[in-house]
Amino acid sequence: MSASLVVLIIAIAIVGWAVLGYNGLVSLRNQVQNAWRQIDVQLRRRHDLIPNLVEAVKGYMQFERDTLTQVVEARAKAISAPDQASRMAAENQLTGGLGRLLAVMENYPQLKSDQNVLKLQEELTTTENQIAFSRQAYNDSVMQLNTRIESFPTNLIANNFGFKHAEYFQGAPEDQAVPKVDLAMGGGTPPPPRA
Amino acid sequence: MAAARSDFWQLERRNRRETAMLVVVFVALFTALGLGLDFVFHDLAIVDGSLTGFPLLTLIALGFGIFQSLLSYYGGASLVLASVQARALAPDTPQHQMVLDVVREMALAARMPVPRAYLMNDPSPNAFATGRDPEHSVVCVTQGLVDTMDREEVQGVLGHEMAHVRDYDIRTMMMIAVLVAGIAMLADFVYRSMWYTGGVGGGGGRSRGGRDDDGSGGNAGALIGILVVVLAVLAPFFAQLLAMAVSREREYLADAASVEFTRNPRALLRALERIAETESPLRNASRGTAHMFIVNPLQGARDDDEGFFANLFSTHPPLGRRIERLRALLNEAGGEAPPAGAAAATPTPRR
DSSP states (O other), X not given: OOHHHHHHHHHHHHHHHHHHHHHXXXXXXXXXXXXXXXXXXXXXXXXXXXXXXXXXXXXXXGGGHHHHHHHXXXXXXXXXXXXXXXXXHHHHHHHHHHHHHHHHHTTOHHHHHOHHHHHHHHHHHHHHHHHHHHHHHHHHHHHHHHHHHHSTTHHHHHHHTTOOOOOOOOOOHXXXXXXXXOOOTTOOOOOOOOO | OGGGGOOHHHHHHHHHHHHHHHHHHHHHHHHHHHHHHHHHHSSOEEETTEEESOOHHHHHHHHHHHHHHHHHHHHHHHHHHHHXXXXXXXXXXXXXXXXXXXXXXXXXXXXXXXXXXEEEOOSSXXXXXXXXXXXXXXXXXXXXXXXXXXXXXXXXXXXHHHHHHHTTHHHHHHHHHXXXXXXXXXXXHHHHHHHHHTSHHHHHHHTTTTTOOSTHXXXXXXXXXXXXXXXXXXXXXXXXXXXXXHHHHHHHHHHHHHHHHHSOHHHHHHHHHHHHHOOOOOSSOOTTTGGGBSSOOSTTOOSOOOSHHHHHTOSSOOHHHHHHHHHHHHHHTTTOOOOGGGOOSSSSSOO
């Protein structure tokens, strides 16, 4: 094979690799954006579910006014939040409030006989899980993208075409806390959320 | 043991590497047998140091295998579902609704489209997934699984099944099946040819008469002929062993991926322990479908035997081993509570 043919083949191989690398980065970046939106979808689902749940349990849980109010208020804050930061804070508060509500519901055996309540409880549980898993999926996508951007030799392409690192989603401390259940009968105020 | 120090990402990487190596050996075996046959029975030959001729037999065997697997590739999911008499899973009871929800949760964690869910009417707790790629995937659970497992365990099981789809295990095993079928076909051809030509040396000379320029060609031909016979006898056996080894690797991989999705080794661990407690085999499973289930569903194939030979021919690793690995992952994580997201049930101490 002549030298110029060899050079041509090498050049084509390099261009081919660059194209594949670029497309791979684009794909990962889009995955990250999609995963971010997916979190939003789940959060909105939760907003929609809460009024029904509160309505359904209100009759049985007259002594849990505080818990229910906190949930309703946190939801309102989340829906009307002006910016991302306050939105996130409100959503985390909502997560905490719902966790407490679900825990407290265990104290009311009558609730278990109400099919409607059970259905809503399951919907809420799965929504909380889906929110958490979509956050996890987002972070996994971010990890994939960041690793690809940093690895040699794809980092050459990434730097040249302006691919930036993505930010991980950080949960708030109250997210990780297992809600403390106040088992005193007739309710009592649940502990305030950890700041 | 290295596994004790790995997290599930490392386990996954290791499993993928090992599968790749196994597949390479497989392809090499197939190629060796095929080309050997073409050497002896067809017109493949080495003339003046370069390879000439056409590897017809190799290609025929390959084509046959590919045709077979294309049939199962495209018809696959429906055929399997029909054979186990599965029906679509509907949210008609709270448990069924829970399973449907968990399917959705695991699809989110796996970053996959949501598979269609089916139900098998069988009291033995088991599950399988099938489908050529994530867009065309199906998971199926037994009524027994729905009845006996709680939410956390169902998460573990479904995570494992969806991992099979995400990692294209169904496709991999189909490819392996092509190679196994092809090897069997080539070996079969050797037997028939030997029967008809009364030996290998004679067959070698048949079509190569015009090419043997010097006497040394005949000796090489006989040697290759003997090698081909030995290979033909041993290859199907080794092919089967390799296929089983690949299958076991993929099972371990799916276990690790289940932990990747749930971030909770306890989920699958408890599920496998619960399955280990039950004895009953699955009614509608057959040898052909057994490999797809999360635990081997056939009578007397409980995956409990940990002996070397019992293991070699098994599609699944021993349950005890799988449980051990999961326990190691759990200890690695410090046995701590899973992240808030995995709130499997309502947040009470009982999960």
